[in-house]
Amino acid sequence: MPRKIILDVDTGSDDAVAIMSAILSPDVQLEALCSVAGNKEIEYTTENTLRVVQLLKADVPVYRGAKYPLVKFLCPDRLPEDEHLEVVHDGKVVQMHSDYLDIPEAKIKEQPISAAEFYVKYLREAKEPVTLVAVGPLTNLALAFRIDPTIVKNIEEIVIMGGGYNITNCTPTAEFNIWYDPEAAEIVINSGAKVTLVPLDATHAACITLDDCKRFRALNTVAGKFIAELCEQRIIVHNATQPLDVPDAAAVHDALCIAYLIDPTVLKDVRHVHCNVGFRDFCEGQTILDMRYFTEPANCWFAFDGDRFKFADILCDLAAKSEPLAE
Ligand code: RIB
Ligand code: CA
Numbered sequence: 001m002p003r004k005i006i007l008d009v010d011t012g013s014d015d016a017v018a019i020m021s022a023i024l025s026p027d028v029q030l031e032a033l034c035s036v037a038g039n040k041e042i043e044y045t046t047e048n049t050l051r052v053v054q055l056l057k058a059d060v061p062v063y064r065g066a067k068y069p070l071v072k073f074l075c076p077d078r079l080p081e082d083e084h085l086e087v088v089h090d091g092k093v094v095q096m097h098s099d100y101l102d103i104p105e106a107k108i109k110e111q112p113i114s115a116a117e118f119y120v121k122y123l124r125e126a127k128e129p130v131t132l133v134a135v136g137p138l139t140n141l142a143l144a145f146r147i148d149p150t151i152v153k154n155i156e157e158i159v160i161m162g163g164g165y166n167i168t169n170c171t172p173t174a175e176f177n178i179w180y181d182p183e184a185a186e187i188v189i190n191s192g193a194k195v196t197l198v199p200l201d202a203t204h205a206a207c208i209t210l211d212d213c214k215r216f217r218a219l220n221t222v223a224g225k226f227i228a229e230l231c232e233q234r235i236i237v238h239n240a241t242q243p244l245d246v247p248d249a250a251a252v253h254d255a256l257c258i259a260y261l262i263d264p265t266v267l268k269d270v271r272h273v274h275c276n277v278g279f280r281d282f283c284e285g286q287t288i289l290d291m292r293y294f295t296e297p298a299n300c301w302f303a304f305d306g307d308r309f310k311f312a313d314i315l316c317d318l319a320a321k322s323e324p325l326a327e
Contacts, residue, residue, distance in 0.1 A: 003156075010137060015048075016230055018254035020056060022258050025258065027247045028258065035110075036065040044062045047106055054104065054107065094236045111216060141191075152191050162198070163178050182277045196267075203307035205306040206311040210249075216316060222325060237250075244260060257312045268303065273300065274300075
């Protein structure tokens with residue numbers, strides 16, 4: 001039986017790969033997509049999400065989510081994100097996430113209720129537990145838990161792309177999704193659901209290479225071509241700003257969460273730990289793990305490593321299921 005999931009995205013380049021993976025996988029039943037502000041403003045992340053659904057001709061409802069984090073922007077003393085370096089390649093500016101994905105403008109429309117309202121309604125009425133996969137800031141889920149904490153009874157697991165132990169990205173202590181809405185992350189991690197964190201330690205280890213992109217392109221499918229384009233774009237930016245141990249490679253963070261649902265062994269060194277989220281000063285957005293012998297009771301599963309070979313094979317297998325490219 002395919003696993004029912006709801007995917008929460010701030011579509012962006014790696015979110016798009018996660019959405020395509022979820023749509024194409026026979027092991028996953030994508031019940032809905034919820035957009036949230038993060039990589040880009042909500043107008044862009046919602047439009048980009050609709051564009052990916054349209055590209056794969058999928059029948060998946062999209063719910064527009066939160067325009068702002070819970071409280072962060074109310075506090076003038078919050079740390080600003082480090083400036084993004086401008087990357088120029090072959091005379092063109094290349095971003096990790098462009099404003100709009102380079103696929104046709106969406107003609108399909110979002111649903112009439114907000115993501116938080118949808119979560120509460122869906123989870124109150126669910127006849128069986130569902131897995132929530134959050135690959136952007138956790139604002140929507142936190143709002144839903146604040147409206148009705150009992151929805152946790154119908155959540156099988158919350159898989160979060162977020163956090164970092166030895167690796168960070170947007171500040172010296174934080175990963176972007178957690179940093180963008182730290183209070184939301186703390187609420188969700190302590191919601192009482194089974195929480196699995198897929199942090200930068202895992203996503204950087206399970207990186208995708210230019211050779212993998214050649215495999216995706218050789219499939220001659222719609223998803224194979226688009227996934228290769230998105231990963232090649234990310235490799236250019238990684239090489240310039242966050243070079244990985246593996247040359248000419250990129251983390252495709254969000255799609256690793258879907259790969260985990262298909263084959264959990266794609267995550268390695270997964271430990272049950274206690275995590276709190278830093279709210280202030282230099283630890284704002286930090287996933288603070290208690291690694292002492294006598295620790296706080298564990299509240300999440302944290303993957304300290306990932307398998308790049310298994311991940312590339314999973315993406316290749318999924319991309320092959322996509323529609324052939326028009327001649
Ligand atoms: O830090 C990486 C995460 O931030 C990914 O989910 C990426 O899409 C951005 O949202
Ligand atoms: Ca994301």
